[in-house]
Every structure is written in C-alpha cells, then in structure tokens.
Amino acid sequence: MIIVIKPNTSPEGIEEVIAEVSKLGYEPRPIFGTEQTVVAAIGDERTHRNLDSLTVLTQVQEVLRVQKRYTLVSRESHPADTIINVDGLKVGGPHFAVMAGPCSVESEEQLLTTARAVKAAGATILRGGAYKPRTSPYEFQGLGKEGLRLLEAAKKETGLKIVTEVLSERDVEHVAASADILQIGARNAQNFQLIIEAARSGKPILLKRGFSQKIEEWLLSAEYILAYGNPNVMLCERGIRTFETFTRNTLDLAAVAVAKMESHLPVIVDPSQGCGKASLVSALCRGAAAMNADGLIIEVHPNPAEAMSDGQQQVDFAAFDKLMASLPPFLTLTGKTL
DSSP states (O other), rough: EEEEEEOOOOHHHHHHHHHHHHHHHHHEEEEEEEEEEEEESSSSSTTTTSSSSGGSSEEEEEEEOOOOTTTTTTTTTSSSSSOOTTTTEEEEEEEEEEEOSBBBBBHHHHHHHHHHHHHHHTOOOEBBBBOOSSSSSTTTOOOOOHHHHHHHHHHHHOOOOOEEEEOOGGGHHHHHHHHSEEEOOGGTTTTTHHHHHHHHHHHHHEOOTOOOOOHHHHHHHHHHHHHTTTOOOEEEEEOOSOOSEEEEEOOHHHHHHHHHBBBBBBBBEEEEHHHHHHHHHHHHHHHHHHHSSEEEEEOOOOGGGGSOOOOOGGGGGHHHHHHHHHHEEEEEHHBBBO
C-alpha cells in the first residue's frame, strides 16, 4: 500500500507515519520527492491489517492500494479465461452459453413446453425459478420442491442443464441435488453465509450483481466462492438501479467489459432483468454478444401476458427464435460459438 503524506509535513510527522506502518506489520519505505512524500508499505495486503485507518493521522492525505482485494478472481492470478464444465457442457472462452426459460416454474405443461421450445432454438441450459424472492409477501413465491421436481423432469426429457436460484442456506443441499448451476440472485449478492454454503456444494455458481453493487464488490463476492474452494463461478450482470425510470433497471454493459478485463471468470448477461421490457431484450442480447460476454440468461414464457411473475419482461417463443437467429454475426466478431 502507498501512504501519501500531505505537503509541508514535518520530519517528525513523517516519522510518526513510518512508525505506525511498522507497528501494523509492514516494511516502511519512505520516498522523498521535491513536492510530495509517500511511504510505501511492503507486505501482503491479504494477510496484514488494513492501513486505511492511518487516514486519521492529520498528516496523511490518502492511502492507496497496490494489490487487488479480489486476488483469486483477478487476471493477475489466472491470465487465461476460465472455462467451466457444467456436467459436460462448457461455458467460457470460445463457448457461448444461452440459458433460457420462464421466470417462475408454474406448471408441468408450462415448463416442458418452454424447455422444448428453447432447446429447439439453440439454448443449452434451462432457467426457471422454483423459489422466488418477491418484493411483496402476497406475490407468487414459487412452487418450491415441486418446482425442482418439474425442472428435473424437463432435464430428463430434453437433456438441458438446469440453473435455478437458491435463497437460503438451509435450501442449498436439496437445490444442489436438482440443479446443475446454483444461482445467487441480486438480493443475496452479499449474503456471504449463503454464498459460502453454495460454494461448499461444489456446484457451478451463477453470481448475479446486486442492485447497487460496485464492480469491485461484485468481484469480492466471487472471491468468497473461490476462497472456499470452488473455482466454478460465472459472473452475471443483470442491471443496476439508477435514476433512470424508463427501464426497470439499467443494464451496465460497461461492467461486462470491466469484468472481462479484471477477471478470468465467464461473464453472463441477463437482459430480461436488465431492462424489464420484453421489447428491448433482443437488442440487449446482441449488445452483450458484441461486448464479448460469455453467455445470456433470458426469460422465455409460452404466454407472457399470463405469467405469474414478471410477464412484462419475458419474451414468447417466436421472439426467442428470432433473437437466437440474430446472434451468430455478433458472436463471430468475438470468436465465440453457440
């Protein structure tokens, strides 16, 4: 870390900073410039105490980090793109994955009809919420274990892999028994006890970005999963809350570029949650493909007007077919294939 000293600080003031750096376990190396003095604190920032507290000293202007806090997810620790094996299906690198299905599992007919349609259009992973985190306690909360059973039936018939959300530590074991990928949703993006329990399952994790998470915080949530021994993490940009009200959320495609630059983990984009409007989903999918994302997770429903949750952002089968047909030219630009 670098401690920047305020101009015109006395030699005694600089010595006080040097002494405090030593007390905190770092090797201090002062650098005296003509206008600015800094103290380099040599040591492993992951295991030593944080030096941000030194800003309480009146002579300290700021403390700057040198090492990234998300060490395991960073490209410095793993320069090559991570490719995740989801029960034989590859995600990452040149392998572009499309996850598609209803926001909520509502019935056997609804799910199986959707599974057949999205597979025919080219999707390889079926998404569907068995447990639903709803803002109101009076809204549809999902079918729970029955929803998981229906997802298993759809997988058995179609061969599609399954991604579904887990909401609670107590549910991790039985959700992991049905799902190929565990989704950590935006509301739980910093629920670290749930994240740790999900990591311990050994299943690949789809980690959504929280409503108001900074990119560094999102990557640090992923760091928890890797730190607990599970390297199979997919980052998911699903839109953040901003001042804009035309769309439900603001899909941050810049975050895709930053995450791809900073991390080796695959990045998936959720355009459905990202905008909250079915009419915009196709354009955002093409934008995500052009931004070198590694996959999409799209809400698809046989009749969105009758959906039990978020019908306004789900596309129907015809729109999904057209969307999938529009992707190949954009994937060719980034060297990826479905």
